[in-house]
Amino acid sequence: MQESSTQLRVYLDSYRNVTDLLVRRASDAPEHAAFDVPAEKPGTWQQVTTEQFLDDVKVLAKGLIAADIAAGDTVAIMAPSRYEWAVADLAIWFAGGVVVPIYDTSSPVQVSAIVADAHVRLAVAGSATQAETLRSAFDETGAGALGVWVMDAAATGGETYTLAKLTARGNRVSDADLEHRRQSASLDDTATIVYTSGTTGEPKGAILTHRNFLGQVLNIAAAYREVVHPGGNTIIFLPLAHVLARGLQLICLASGMRIAHISDPKAVITNLPVLRPTFLVVVPRVLQKIRAAASAKAAGAGLSRMWDAASATAVEWGNHSEDRTAARASIGLRVKRACYDALFFRRLRAVMGGRVNYVLSGGAALEADLSLFFRGIGVPVIEGYGLTETTAPLTGNLPGNIRSGTVGLPLPGSTIRISAEGEILARGVGVFNGYRNPRHNEGAFVDGFFRTGDLGSLDADGRLVLCGRVKDVIVTSGGKTIVPMPWETTVEKSPLVSHAVMVGEGRSFLSALILLDPDETKAWALAEGITIEEPTGPDLTRVVDSRLRSHVQRVVNAANVRVAHSEQVRRFTLLSTDLGDSSLITPTLKIKRQVILERGSAVVDDLYR
Structure with missing residues (x-):
């Protein structure tokens, strides 16, 4: 049984709860800019100091207390990522409450299930539509x-119940009463109940304590001082309902790193040159799209061969940079890299704002070549791994010690164990104690370790390598056990492929459902002079075009070469669908495999006729 651990760097003896992070930062640097928020003029931003943020938090917290929120009461937030989300999050904690985040894309059924299970007493909504969804859920439950x-x-159309009016109610709550309430929660009290987005099964309410959050924030900040520091800034465009985004926000807040929120991912690109972040957190698909866009632009200029050579050089440079025993790069490699930097890499860095020193990738496995490519162009990617139940990052590569193809070492205060069956087991300061529903805890822990449901291994240095999901393992009719992730990840490197889902449980051979990326497919079809209908709803639509199929066939063939014969896919079907459908895609852009298999059952059957 393999095991890897990293010792705790920061102890929590002097902390009462998460709110101490803001109080201490405001005391140390009250005038330091904590947030960038949209200004009145479109496309411009203004800064909010730590002291201003603390004041905003306090007045809203007083309003919550005046509205009859008691210590330990649950308060839901359903809104896109924005400054007011951050204010509400901290204000609920200042009022002694428990935060229940709800994705702003959640369906009415999901919202009703969450507010009922968490016994939500009050909710904060971002829009009139979200407010109506919450009211309907409250009426129902x-x-x-x-x-x-x-x-x-x-x-939102002149809503009667607004945060401004809630804040005004707090005038009768004294500073002393607020401070008493702020300190009402201790380290082991519940800070938040986060309902897993879930790629399979029903959502589960993970109970995360103030100790979980504080332990993660302080220790990760200590491990990544080169990345998160008062001189830096970032853009959060992941949903704040996701524990990774909230953890990042707290780390930045405690470390003095300025934060801007952008809820529409498409608006990030236009704001990068304005905000000029030093650090970004993304999912792998974002990095794939950045490289694909650069490749397409080079092709449009007739520079495809040169771009291919530049990409190979970037990967070569990335490999050399990761070899800590290597001598200085050869003169040939240095010259090639300098030339391609002038032609391509510098412009690509400029597109990202020109100041990005590091990118953190999480949410899914990152192809090693993609990590090496970005390292080679001068933007190292720090890949990490974590779950809601581990309060975000559990492992991570470190600046100056990145190994592409791995998700790094356990972060301070964490231990990783690989079971005899290959499952990743976790224990540590960020690992929760259990779900809200005791039924969900059955089989969730073994020997004091949380069962992540993911498959992995440890390399010689104790770094974690992800292999796939336990529930995704396929057993063919011939008794072969197949882990789909290596093949699927390779196919998903193609810009045209958004998701690849291998199938074959109980079958004699493997097949696949390949979901096309609508934007990339549209651009490809335009270049080829053909028309492919765009998806208009949640149904899976088969895409039948001989040229497109031939193109994807080459991608499939390349993936088949990289796996054993028994793991190769013989047949596949191209599909299009609405990839904004939250019932099919998680907020971190992962496919809900069980849903796709249910909706595509007829397609799967046809693959075996």
């Missing part, structure tokens, strides 16, 4: 006795 309060009345 009998929860939400204290109502739904909307962040911005001007943008």
